[in-house]
Amino acid sequence: GHGGRDVGSVSARLAPSPLPFLLPEPAPRPASEGSSSCRTALRRPPRSADTMASGVQVADEVCRIFYDMKVRKCSTPEEIKKRKKAVIFCLSPDKKCIIVEEGKEILVGDVGVTVTDPFKHFVQMLPEKDCRYALYDASFETKESKKEELMFFLWAPEQAPLKSKMIYASSKDAIKKKFQGIKHECQANGPEDLNRACIAEKLGGSLVVAFEGSPV
Structure with missing residues (x-):
């Protein structure tokens, strides 16, 4: 048991x-x-x-350039000449990061020396058959005062490949989030969207009487 x-x-x-x-x-x-x-x-x-193109990164240099253009520190004449008037940004070859396009810039010191008409020169720097982002420091006059304000451009020409247009369009928010406080945004699909009248319209409509020193 x-x-x-x-x-x-x-x-x-x-x-x-x-x-x-x-x-x-x-x-x-x-x-x-x-x-x-x-x-x-x-x-x-x-x-x-x-x-x-979700999760596209923005290079630190892009943010630094925006900050320098936006802040416009009180500077010596020499420093002012080195300030950027226009800069073009592109996607890196692997399409994962927005970077500064090498050699595609206009300095304030170039204007009147190597560059006669800064805005015309800026438009000519944009590629005919691909997309880009850009910052342009616009000088313009209203009936009351002279102003300088940053403009953000998405350049998406008709001849650009469809894939490129889609990636640049869907990545725009990534770069815009870094560019806080920009009043003026312009999407251009061809040179006709970048004439002075269109830009004046973006900057303030009928209030704008001159753009980059020329009457509108």
Whole structure:
């Protein structure tokens, strides 16, 4: 009888044991499936980021240039000459970051020296068959006063590839979030959108009497 109790207690101990073994058994499968789907999910976003341009980064230099153009610190004449009048930005070759396009800028010191008409020169710097972003420091006059205000441009010409137009359009918010406090925004689809009358309209409509020193 003594052994019977032992057997009973052993069987009692063994009886519940299949359940703990059985219960966790199905659990690891969903967990491993979950982790594998998690891994594939982690692998997927870069591809969608490429095509949808969500999550495009903005290079620090772009933000620094905007800050310098916006603040217009009281400067010596030499420093003022080095201030940027216009800068063009583009997407990096891998389309993951908005960067400064090399050599595509006008300095305040260039105006009247190597550049006669800064706005005309700015328009000529834009590519005929691809998209760009740009900042332009507009000098204009209203009936009351002279003003300098930054303009943000999205350049998306008709001849640009559709993919380029889509990426630049969907990434615009990324760069605009960094450009806080810009009053004037202009989307241009061709040179006709960048004539003086259109720009004057953007800057203040009929109140604007001159733009970059020339009557409107």
